[in-house]
Amino acid sequence: MRHTPRPASGMLGILGGMGPLATADFYRRLVERTPAGSDQAHLPVVLWADPAVPDRTAALLGEGPSPVPALVEGARRLRDAGASCLAVPCNTAHAYVEQLSRATGVEVLDMVGAALEAAARRVPGAGRVGVLATRGTRLAGLYERAGERLGLDVVQVPEPVQREYVDPAIRAVKGGADLAGPERWLAVAAASLRERGARVAVAACTELPLISGAAARVLPLVDSTDALAEAAVARLWRPGEAIRTVVRTG
Amino acid sequence: MRHTPRPASGMLGILGGMGPLATADFYRRLVERTPAGSDQAHLPVVLWADPAVPDRTAALLGEGPSPVPALVEGARRLRDAGASCLAVPCNTAHAYVEQLSRATGVEVLDMVGAALEAAARRVPGAGRVGVLATRGTRLAGLYERAGERLGLDVVQVPEPVQREYVDPAIRAVKGGADLAGPERWLAVAAASLRERGARVAVAACTELPLISGAAARVLPLVDSTDALAEAAVARLWRPGEAIRTVVRTG
The missing domain is CATH 3.40.50.1860 (Rossmann fold)
Known part of the structure; x- marks a missing residue:
């Protein structure tokens, strides 16, 4: 054989x-x-x-x-x-x-393009997609550039929300801390995206699906993984x- | 760097x-x-x-x-x-x-030796360890030979129990069938090992942990994975x- x-x-x-x-x-x-x-x-x-x-x-x-x-x-x-x-x-x-x-x-x-396409399919005609990501992903403009290619408007959380809610939430997951607080912080971040006009968001860090339950009740949430x-x-x-x-x- | x-x-x-x-x-x-x-x-x-x-x-x-x-x-x-x-x-x-x-x-x-050692640690002095395995694992005598090396008496389920309970349970997991029946079948198999004098058993197929809940209430069960x-x-x-x-x- x-x-x-x-x-x-x-x-x-x-x-x-x-x-x-x-x-x-x-x-x-x-x-x-x-x-x-x-x-x-x-x-x-x-x-x-x-x-x-x-x-x-x-x-x-x-x-x-x-x-x-x-x-x-x-x-x-x-x-x-x-x-x-x-x-x-x-x-x-x-x-x-x-x-x-x-x-x-x-x-x-x-993965970035695939996540944005999934967000566009999840809420057809959404136009503006929010992103919950690490500071590195933001700085590199990964979702913004992919959004331009795909004709989607990408919005990030305001800097103070990144600093006080998203960054500590990601650190808490990596450190294996109690996750009830981080789950609430991510919901606050999702609400700030909704205020900025996003009608769907991407959990754009592979640690976030573990704490995205409350955020997904604020805004439809797509998982990049x-x-x-x-x-x-x-x-x-x-x-x-x-x-x-x-x-x-x- | x-x-x-x-x-x-x-x-x-x-x-x-x-x-x-x-x-x-x-x-x-x-x-x-x-x-x-x-x-x-x-x-x-x-x-x-x-x-x-x-x-x-x-x-x-x-x-x-x-x-x-x-x-x-x-x-x-x-x-x-x-x-x-x-x-x-x-x-x-x-x-x-x-x-x-x-x-x-x-x-x-x-994995076979590691699972038997884990069973011996789980129930110290058990002496006789039961095995729930595929027909291939049985035929090859894998657990029996490892048991000899480790000074443990290994016992398998009777042939009719293998044919009517263990084989169909493994097939059901691989086929993605409803698992309530297979879970009961595995408990029957665990009971037959207890009758043969086993005081602890090994779930010696990587499909079995998915249906071992009821069997683990019959006999302490160690997971080979x-x-x-x-x-x-x-x-x-x-x-x-x-x-x-x-x-x-x-």
């Missing part, structure tokens, strides 16, 4: 570890969203999780070392193991996905289908 | 896909059981999931192709990506772990610690 390790549609490479629990969460959602009728029909996956990748927000703020060497090394290992398409389950790391695609020659799924899982399934399980949310080389 | 991709304690390779959901479940438990105070302190992990690996039980029954070529290919890719130790979250695939270690020169964690996650943490996060549950080369 000749074993064929890769189907024609290719293999998904997951560049993870940012953080480890968000990576495990993404992988589980990917399996759950794959419309496979048996174990054997699921996507082939190779995953690289080096949790020592330097903090992305600290690097974008100029307060820490660049994560690029570690990210490029991981992406190259995934390519060498056979990955034909990469998923990076960390919104802030999307500041570097063009570099990753150039360094490896492998296409990278665009889910959007990335759906983009991966669309790309590899239905390879014939057109998809805009891919960063291609060069 | 020089980036160091691997800490001194090495990198865990996960040979997954058998099935995909069990692999995602194992990875999540690994992260949750790692005593890391920050993202950066977690274990580096590389994971290979080729769900097309032929069914292990069918192969052991002589009714299907061998999974060995696919398993060896996956193990080699993990070694080439830098794995210093392999975890295989599928009990039945442990019929082949010596071959995998020989083919790659990399040590493989022994948890035992493998704990063995991986012991091996890589505390590398100085002695550990018996590793299959070494040659």
